[in-house]
Amino acid sequence: MSARKWTGALVCAAALAWGWLAATPAGFTQSAVASDETDFQGMPPGKGREETFYACVVCHSMRLVTQQGLSRDRWDEAIDWMVEEQDMPELEPADRALIVDYLAEFYGPDRKADTQSTQ
Amino acid sequence: MPRDIEKQEADLFELYADDPDRADEVVFGRVPHDDRRGFLRGAGLASMGALLGAAIPFHRNMPAGFIPEALAAEPVKIEGKDGLTILNxxxxxxxxxxxxxxxxxxxxxxxxxxxxxxxxxxxxxxxxxxxxxxxxxxxxxxxxxxxxxxxxxxxxxxxxxxxxxxxxxxxxxxxxxxxxxxxxxxxxxxxxxxxxxxxxxxxxxxxxxxxxxxxxxxxxxxxxxxxxxxxxxxxxxxxxxxxxxxxxxxxxxxxxxxxxxxxxxxxxxxxxxxxxxxxxxxxxxxxxxxxxxxxxxxxxxxxxxxxxxxxxxxxxxIEAMPVKSLITSPKTGLKTSDRTLTVRGHAWSGDNAVSSVDVSIDFGATWMKADLAKPHNPYAWQQWSAEIKFPMNGYYEVWVRATDDAGQSQPFAIAWNPKGYLNNSMHRISVTVA
Incomplete structure (x- = not known):
């Protein structure tokens, strides 16, 4: 099976499970979003978490992010690289600042998120 | 998790991979409505519900051809792979x-x-x-x-x-x-x-x-x-x-x-x-x-x-990869009462062959030569093994170091570089003899 179909199936399945738990009449697509919002794939709560999550998961899973431990400068460079070479849409400056601050706070060289993860 | 359950899950994924709608029918007796949602026949819904141990309140919305989350125990599982650590x-x-x-x-x-x-x-x-x-x-x-x-x-x-x-x-x-x-x-x-x-x-x-x-x-x-x-x-x-x-x-x-x-x-x-x-x-x-x-x-x-x-x-x-070795047995963290232990693994070196492998049990102060096999063919990693005798009970680290036919060996420390490549520092495992 291709990774895309496969990931899709998992996302759908996760959405469904959340739908049951929350017992809301929300439509299928809506519950997929809600599921992500509920756990943010283990990202610790903090200012900019939501902006960070949605900017990242467009192209890749949060696992690629939550493995890292980079200084603010290096996170800034990573975003430059994604915008310049990987077709990432340019971020609004205010969002970008929020996102880089969030990443540097929890996914800096000390990997603070490892002890604060919601999972 | 017991092996047979693991196997069942892998099969479930395989079935759904091949033909999700058919898998629905085979596994759960499920045939969806024309809009590819829900269960046309009651039998499928009942059997899926039985497996899940609960009724499915929103079954009419459930898309055809996917595996319920509750049955997909591992969030990420790769068909045909066994024991891998998933980074992403x-x-x-x-x-x-x-x-x-x-x-x-x-x-x-x-x-x-x-x-x-x-x-x-x-x-x-x-x-x-x-x-x-x-x-x-x-x-x-x-x-x-x-x-x-x-x-x-x-x-x-x-x-x-x-x-x-x-x-x-x-x-x-x-x-x-x-x-x-x-x-x-x-x-x-x-x-x-x-x-x-x-x-x-x-x-x-x-x-x-x-x-x-x-x-x-x-x-x-x-x-x-x-x-x-x-x-x-x-x-x-x-x-x-x-x-x-x-x-x-x-x-x-x-x-x-x-x-x-x-x-x-x-x-x-x-x-x-x-x-x-x-x-x-x-x-x-x-x-x-x-x-x-x-x-x-x-x-x-x-x-x-x-x-x-x-x-x-x-x-x-980067061109050729550097000389490197791995201890594949025992697994790190071994606790043993035996003062004699066979350690083994592989060694390899970019475009070269490995000419010797040494092991140390005293943090690199002294080394002993391991037995080293010739490569099966050029570019095949080579198998090495060594029999170690621990002098007394205690905590040990077994370190391994390969040297290739160009005289290059492995460092203890990492030669840091910005993107994190070419780490060929020595592999070490811990062994406690008690």
Whole structure:
């Protein structure tokens, strides 16, 4: 099976499970979003978490992010690289600042998120 | 989790992979409504509910052809792989714990995965096409059957290691997948020699570099963008151990390892071994495809301090991977009452062969020579083993160090570089004798 179909199936399945738990009449697509919002794939709560999550998961899973431990400068460079070479849409400056601050706070060289993860 | 349940889950995924709607019917007796949601017949709903141990209140909305989350116990599971540590699920990146790499020939289920993009959906080997073009006398379009008929088919054990294997030990951390030890494997690959195919196409005199193209899609979804396209100098490309491979360990390639066709360019970063191969293009300049330029698969030309900023112009392309070794038995953390212990593993070195392997149980103060086998063929990792005698009870570390036929050996400390490549520092395991 291709990774895309496969990931899709998992996302759908996760959405469904959340739908049951929350017992809301929300439509299928809506519950997929809600599921992500509920756990943010283990990202610790903090200012900019939501902006960070949605900017990242467009192209890749949060696992690629939550493995890292980079200084603010290096996170800034990573975003430059994604915008310049990987077709990432340019971020609004205010969002970008929020996102880089969030990443540097929890996914800096000390990997603070490892002890604060919601999972 | 008991083995049989694990197996059931794998089968469930396989069934759904092949034909989700049919799987629905086979597994649950489920036939959806015309809008591909819900359950047309009550039987399917009842059996799925029984398996889940609960009724499904919103069953009318449930799309056809997918596996309920509650039955997919592991959030990420890769069919046909066993025991791998998953670093990332989109794109898929997974490595093998060292103790599961004990076989001389890495089983397909234990070979690491490093994807840069999304694998292609259509991987039918009957219709797959490979183009050889650029600076050749006669460009070629070949099917896999053409390759098998026109060229000698050979099988070799070939070591592939990701350029970033060991990145997770860098301090300060380096950006990228945080590989520990297991982004390496030595499977038995079957295919035709890249050199034979290039010779048949006729390599022009001005060729400098190859450029490899695969069918995987860029993560952004942009169909005009390649996730990765790397190459090698033409001299390396003509090495007889590079294969255009369609077989792995006597079977087909695993879908995540590039089925139905890939390059295997052993001894160099795994990224030179393009997966889902569709084109080899010969160029009169160093290839500048995605992940050839900038700091990708490059290291500074000179030694740098950990954390040092290095200007882009001071990076050079990684070629052969450095000498390295792994302890595959016992698993680290062994507690034993036996003062005698056999340790073993593999050793390999880029384009070279390994000439000796030494082990230490006293933090590197003294070393003893291990028995070392010759490679099965060039570019196959070599097996080593040593019998250790512990002088008294206590905590020990077993360290291993390989030396290659060019006299190069492994360091204790990491030669830090900004992108976290080429970590060939010594592998060590802990053993407590009590």
């Amino acid at each position: 699920d989109r794109p898929v990146n997974a490595e093998t714990p060292p103790h599961l790499l004990d076989d001389a020939v890495t089983p397909t289920a234990r070979h690491f995965i490093r994807n840069n993009g999304i694998p292609p959906e259509d991987t039918d080997p009957k219709t797959w096409k490979l183009k050889i073009d650029g600076l050749v006398n006669s460009p070629m379009d070949l099917t896999i059957d053409d390759l098998k008929q026109k060229f000698e088919v050979v099988t070799h054990r070939l070591t592939i290691e990701c350029g970033g294997n060991g990145r997770s030990f860098f301090d300060p951390p380096a950006r990228g997948n945080q590989w520990t030890l297991g982004a390496v494997g030595c499977s038995e690959w079957t295919g035709v020699r890249l050199a034979d195919v290039l010779k048949a196409a006729g390599v022009k005199d001005n060729v400098v570099y190859t450029a490899h193209v695969g069918a995987d899609e860029h993560l952004s979804g942009n169909p005009d963008k390649l996730p990765i396209s790397r190459g090698v100098p033409i001299a390396k490309a003509m090495n007889p151990y590079n294969l255009i491979a369609f077989g792995m360990n006597g079977g087909a390639l695993h879908p995540m390892n590039g089925a139905p066709l890939r390059l295997v360019v052993p001894g160099w970063p795994g990224s030179c071994s393009q997966k889902w191969l569709t084109r080899v293009w010969l160029r009169d300049t160093v290839h500048d495809g995605p992940k050839m330029t900038g700091s990708s698969y490059r290291v500074p030309k000179y030694p740098v301090a950990p954390g040092q900023k290095v200007p882009k112009k001071d990076f050079e392309i």
